Amino acid sequence: MVESPVNEVVMDHRVLNDWSNVNNTNGTMHWSKDMVFNDGHRLSITVYSILFVISTIGNSTVLYMLTKRRLRGPLRIDIMLMHLAIADLMVTFLLMPLEIVWAWTVQWRSTDLMCRLMSFFRVFGLYLSSFVMVCISLDRYYAILKPLQRSYNRGRIMLVCAWLGSVICSIPQAFLFHVEEHPMVKGYLQCVTFHSFVSEFHNWLYQIATMCAMYAFPLIVFIYCYGAIYLEIYRKSQRVLKDVVAERFRRSNDDVLSRAKKRTLKMTISIVIVFIICWTPYYIICMWYSLDKSSVDKVNSLVRKGLFIFACANSCMNPLVYGLYNIRGRMNNNNNVSVNNRHTSLSHRLDSSNQLLQKPLNGNGNVMAAAVAATTKLAHVVRLKTNGAAAADAQSAPQSGTAPHASELDHDDDDSISVVTVKCQEPISCQK
Structure with missing residues (x-):
């Protein structure tokens, strides 16, 4: 068997509509390039092996972390992220090893x-990953825009629909793919879709339906959900800025969303952006192939294979995004703990001063003035430590009359601290 110049551009039999040509010259069979080990097979083995290792470590770690967190107190978003990690692991353990072994053997x-079964699972994980991200987007939509419409079964229903939808969308693969023998080369078997469609139009229609289910439908849901969320955040932030009565509470979008919700929203949006970046190039060339097949045939098939591998790399990116935000969350929590400890210490010092002032003083009024001055100085320190919005200026000790009744501080909701109150049990003149 000698490699032939026939179909030199073709690197993968799955981009063909029918069997490639072979030549029989003087009793020697010349196979086409897609029937022998080529650069496309080398690319698949190398890249899929790297992705397999990265995805296995990343998604297994994420699944372990989410499982531990769920035991302490399950959250709906954590359950959905667990299903996303499971979907990515299905891509890792079903699609990637299949591609590696198939590229190594070339033939089926x-x-x-087994051809029909593996063809089903080859796309099942990809569908499930897309549909679970749709569930996450809808969950964020209801959690932020419709918080009063709480439903304990809504998350479960969406996840069940995602699994059933993935099964339904993957079933056609089991009927289209089948094992055939090359008509001119006996013993050469391949898992193909040849002769499964009545016409080329049906093939085109199936490709469009696949693209809509796996990419276009999730993309529309992403745009609608997160577009509506950010539009509502913008409207509420504008109302806060225009509210003169609430001028002392003027802040950024943190007023609209809690910090936990805001971090979760950023993480889910990052996952969606990674999905769009990974899959858009592949589906652009698929659309190009559907509209102008003759011009796409001139493009090296290594490009198309590389874009599909890049799309599958989405399963490796999701755990990296989750890990990045989880590490940031832990760092922020540690910082908040240390800040709260400092606030607690200062609060104890202020309470001590407050208790001292609440005792009746019969001595010199200078002692009272010094105590008030020390308390107000501590109040200034607390205000600088919390980095709050606008804090009331500490009042200095008056030269005559009674002691000040209160010195109040305003703080963020997340960094709350006791209000400092300075009060005398009986009127005492404070003299210098």
């Missing part, structure tokens, strides 16, 4: 049943 060296 198994049964027709």
